Amino acid sequence: MAQRCVICGKGPQYGHSVSHSDRKTKRRFMPNLQRVRIMYQGRPRRVRVCTTCLKTGRVQRVV
Numbered sequence: 007m008a009q010r011c012v013i014c015g016k017g018p019q020y021g022h023s024v025s026h027s028d029r030k031t032k033r034r035f036m037p038n039l040q041r042v043r044i045m046y047q048g049r050p051r052r053v054r055v056c057t058t059c060l061k062t063g064r065v066q067r068v069v
Contacts, residue, residue, distance in 0.1 A: 009036055009037065009039065010037075010054070011037060011039060011054065011055055011056040011059060012046065012053040012054060012055060013055055013056070013059040013064050013065055014056065014058070014059055014064070016037045016056050016058070017037065018034045018035060018036050018037065019034070019035045020032065020033075020034055020035070021033060021034075021035060037056045038056060038057045038058075039054045039055065039056055039057075040054070040055060040056075040057060040060065041053070041054055042055055042060065042065070042067055043067060043068045044065045044066060044067055044068060045065075045066055045068055050068040
């Protein structure tokens, strides 16, 4: 399954791990995704949503 938020589309970003000696190796910054039940396209579904969307209230959880 892809590491992508269903609501905002946030996915992995790429960069470098930088050591003390300034060596750079490739790494990925992964979004903080949670599996939650939300109303998605008119019915309750379990989808992967980033915590930014949960905190800002872009989604409504189904109880």
